[in-house]
Amino acid sequence: MILAEGHFGPQSSKTANACLRYIPNEVVAVLDSTQTGRTAQDILGLGGAIPVVGSFAEGMALAPTALLIGIAPAGGQFPEAWRAIVNQSLRAGLDVWSGLHTLLGDDAEFHALATKHGAVIRDLRRPPAMLDVGSGRVRELDATIVLTVGTDCNIGKMTTQLQVQQAVQARGPRVNFAATGQTGILVAGRGIAVDAVVADFIAGAAEALTMEAAHDAEIVLVEGQGSLLHPAYSGVTLGLMHGSLPHAMVLCAQPTRVSINRNAWVPIPPLTDVITLYERMMAPLRPSPVIAVALNTFDLDDEAAQQAIARAQEETGLPVTDPVRFDPSPIAEAIAAFHARRKLVVPS
Template identity: 40%
Template sequence: MQKAGSPYLLFLGDTQDTLSIKGCTGVKIWRPEKAHAQIVLEGGNQDLGLPNKTPSEAAAAGCKTMLVGVANAGGFVPDNWVPTIIEALEAGMDVMAGMHTRMADIPAIAEAAAANGRTLFDVRQPSQEFKVGKGFERSGKRVLTVGTDCSLGKMFTSLALEREMLAQGMKATFRATGQSGIFIVGEGVAIDGVVADFIAGAVEWLCPENDADHWDVVEGQGSLFHPSFAGVSLGLLHGAQADALVMCHEPGRPHMRGVPGRDLPSLEDCIALNEQMAHLTNPTAKVVGVSVNTSSMPEDEAMAYLDDTAQRLGMPCCDSVRTGVSAIVNELAKI
């Protein structure tokens, strides 16, 4: 797969809130060596604490890619962003974005890229075709993050696992399946942009055969219990052919995200169903730990919840921020 070059110039645009720049924020947190500079347009108020540079200044300083790691309602490229994108291409940088609107479909941007021999990375739309999944046994080890709901920390947990595994001397590679993850590592497959029949095959392509002691850490999406996204979650389970699963959860949610009136499943039910579905392509797959997002809980309440859940389920229960994930990685090392 073609990989976006780094370091990056992080395009913050004219955004007004921190959630809108989460793609750029993820790079700053997880791959700070890639985050060289930022550019803010008139009207924008976000700041990641990086040097402010124009595209020409950033290119002269060695930046290879301008990352448009921002989101807006509708996922389109506003007209006032186009001149800056063109300026980056003319300065010699590639441009990476995850909008619903493809940069390659905007004539002025496409023409500038062609004229300057630069690459447009529209990460939300896969650039290659995939085969259907086969579920054939393949070498290497894989761990997949799964969840009781969507948007509760599967990417964060996956990156924390990779970091801890590398710190412990294990071979590990984070495999991105969403646009923010792709921004962070510069490659991957936005799995929600893959035609349903080919989701499992896309994941097999993303994490192919590897050394017997190498771990692919596959970023999960959605939840088997979420009526909107269960299809994607199931395809990921089958394609990952995971040896281990890590269950992600956020206590206190009143309902499934975006679906009022639908309760979250119990951890026990979610663990059982994910293991059952994973056994189609790996009969020995099992949940080895739980990653809990306790950010809304005070410290004492959070630690009590983690301890109680670990005892009830008989497996490590961590918060990737409060406690780290070393206890879960210790379980992976036994496989």
């Protein structure tokens, strides 16, 4: 059961939405009393007939085994109004999964209830105990590393990689996804939430998970985080870039977003300027071109979305698509072709 009380929607329940898109068979209900009686399909176009229930009791009637905190708010703080529902879940013996910065396992009340009732609290953002600083070990890998970067946060960097993964693999190479955020970890079953790592070790964490993903893959699709343009989250972006040392990047953008979310004073530059910024930031460590653009057009009708894609193609000269709404093949083909070209030369 996913807890999204008062927040279930396209932009406000990122974690819930990813589960409904990629692992719907593991979801029995979404708890949001403001939208009771509807389904995930009604609200998001995802998840089929998974119901939205109005109370914890309604959800329990569907026999869940765990409660998932379904939001990823700015700052990642636990909504205290949800404490009673988490308490009920633990008393019922449900495991509690959370991707918040607030580590629920460190809460004395929650810990005591989990211990008493045999439940497990899984904090997806809890960093590993042993991390090192980045040292460029990724240069030793034969695998092609592709990182998604963005004009802003919450714009589709994880979704793009998950959408293109199968399409790239269908073209021959073995492909792994490296999860760097709490939602990606939930979907992939492994990874490190790099935004919860002490700053000195962000690059080291990115390096470690990239090398792990490359163990049995020819292409590693690294989930991007933040944006170099973001006044709050640029640090995690740069650490991830330097730790994963991508051979190529895919830029993610939302055509209707003209300024950084919740920071209207920071305008988003033209796509060509953003591409130049990312490429120049990578150049001293490893040349890394932006090879495709992924647009998030959820708030446009079909005609306007296609027009936005055409404009972005004309502006950048790169393959462009919305990999959720339309065929992800243009991005997948760009990645596969880049990998094939790279294998013809000495690995960098």
